[in-house]
Amino acid sequence: MIEVKIDIQTPPEQLRQLAMEQGYDIRSPIAQHPNTPPDVLIIFEALNPQTPPEQLCQLAQHQGLEIRSIAAQNPSTPLDVLPYLANDREAEVRYAVAVNRHTPSSVLGELANDRAWIVRFGVAQNPNTCGEVLARLAIDGDRDRDAVLNINPFSSQLISFLPHKIISEMRKCAVDYIPGKNAERASVQYAVAANPNTSADTLAELVGSWDVSCRTAVAAHPNTRSNLLARLADDKDEKVREAVAGNQNTPSEILVKLAADKTCLVCQVALLFNPSAPFESLCQLYKEGATELSLRNPNTPIEVFMELSAHQDPKNRSAVALSPYAPIEILAKLADDPDAFVRADVASNPKTTSHVLDRLSDDKHHPSRINSLQNPNIAVNTLVRLSTDKDPVVRYWVAKNFKTPIDVLAKLIFDESDSVCDAARSNLGQDFYCKIPNKKRDEMRLFY
Template sequence: MINIEGIMNKNFSVLKNEATNENTSPKRLDTLANIPELAHLVAQNINTSPETLTKLAAHDNENILKAIVSNANTPTEILIKLGDKFPQELANNPIIDLWLLEDNNPLFERNKLTELLAKNPNTPINLLKILAQSPDYLVRSEVAKNTKIPISLLEQLATDSDKKVRQGVAENDNTPVSLLEQLATDSDKKVRQGVAENDNTPVSLLEQLATDSDKKVRQEVAKSPNTPVSLLEQLATDSNHDVRIEVAKSPNTPVNLLEQLATDPIDNIRCAVARNKNTPIKLLEKLANDPQKLVSSVAKKN
């Protein structure tokens, strides 16, 4: 009796060897790519033509797509389309080294690939290092915000000529205190705002930023969960009403400061006190009789 299954297995084994053999012609590989069980092997083969790889890129099978992104013959437009989904495979692609020698290096351009790779926490360090040298400041700024970049890259980007890049470093949760101290004296107000926003900024720096000439920096200090009561007391008397509003909103503002701000001449500040969940009932009752309707209405609802 003929063993049909055995013959089929033997035939498949032959086809599999063809799909993996680097000496198989591109034309034959294109034919083998039509066999679903062999498609991922064809996608891995360094002799597979760009045309076949483009055809295989229409698949939704992850193993096939990973193999395509790893293959040096894959057209640049396909790598741009798929590279951010499989950053490790892209990092392992030999084409990256060739791109670095080209004038039109796709990793030095702002496109879908570079934007998404710069943001992706799974992007390998070697790719992030390349992106950190991009001539496009927006790509560098996204790298600066990436929480997975090493300290060495944060140090490099903290001295970037573009303020948006330095702001990204200032906002990064992994930026060490030594760099936050450096950026707290930056000439650009948005960089200093980024330091004030950072949850890792120590009290000593918040104290420094609480006297900043820019009101938005002082606002961010008032918003910070790390700001001590002593600083909130200082900011509660700030000359700018937007800063005082942030103190009135803060869940860390003590009752005595809420009582003080409840008499502020600015309606929006009294309204913020009325909305604050820590405002005691006695103070809410007082604000319920505020001459400004919005204040009294909010106090009655709190």
């Protein structure tokens, strides 16, 4: 990216190059610059959702492939124009229509039969594509795929003209389709399996797909039936088994089986984050050494928390102190831990009660005090009490807290520390200042 300051004297060619390298952001000063070339301004118009519909209609008929493609992706392009673009001679434009979330379902149904594989791929990606069309695509959507993947699906003109940011925006998740970037994920079957509208029957057809990414998407899909998840739990690919382990609909007996999968450690990790993981599986994984990870599951037995909170290794006690599922009684106990960092972790836990935070706000260890003041459960009376603390860092965090009363913030404006004054003023807001009479403002020594 060129490091250059944009001013009124910046020449057109330099603005064109900047737009290419930095991306065609409609908020960019390039879009408003008087020297910006007309062809670059047209791209900004095609991208801008605020462009008038009649202007987008004209852009849809533009001779430039890249302009028609961008207009086809614009969410404000009139619905009666999208069918016209869906019949464009260039596959790039039809693909842009296929991934546009405002494209009518009838048009998506027609594009599902498109002769170009990339267009069918775009239809499969669209979250508004109906289940019937997805079922059709699951069967024959990948015809000619292998031949297409050997060439660049988008014209060299478009690739050379548009920056990568625009191409990525046009393609959404089809960015994987760019040659050399995970091309194995670029299959219609994969896109169908990842689509939230895909039915259980269609997913059943895809469970035996040649595409590993497709089977992985089926294993992770919330509509996949339990008998299919049981079948996928024996898949030869670790990624597929990991997705089964992370699926909340996977039967408990399958999760127990995956917990014992010694050849797939990622399965165990996924299982530890699955809120449906059974008690016995979590206990088994904990015994095998997955201590910190086991504390991130809401079903982790309280016995595990109790054992680790009394462990001689402070790292294990910190893991308990940081866990969002740690019982509040154990957090209260760890607030008196001899290790200062464990106490600081307790102070940062959003489950820690206001009573415990009040204690930690007076801790000898500075991080414990600061963490407690940033905790959303800190009590107002604690903030009021610490507003006069001798430590300016403590007063600063009191001044930044949105729960601090207005009258306390008004006093902190006079604080001897500039950072505390600034934090209090920022917290009060400009609207509050505007309501103060000028005479009173002078008395309070508030300067703007």
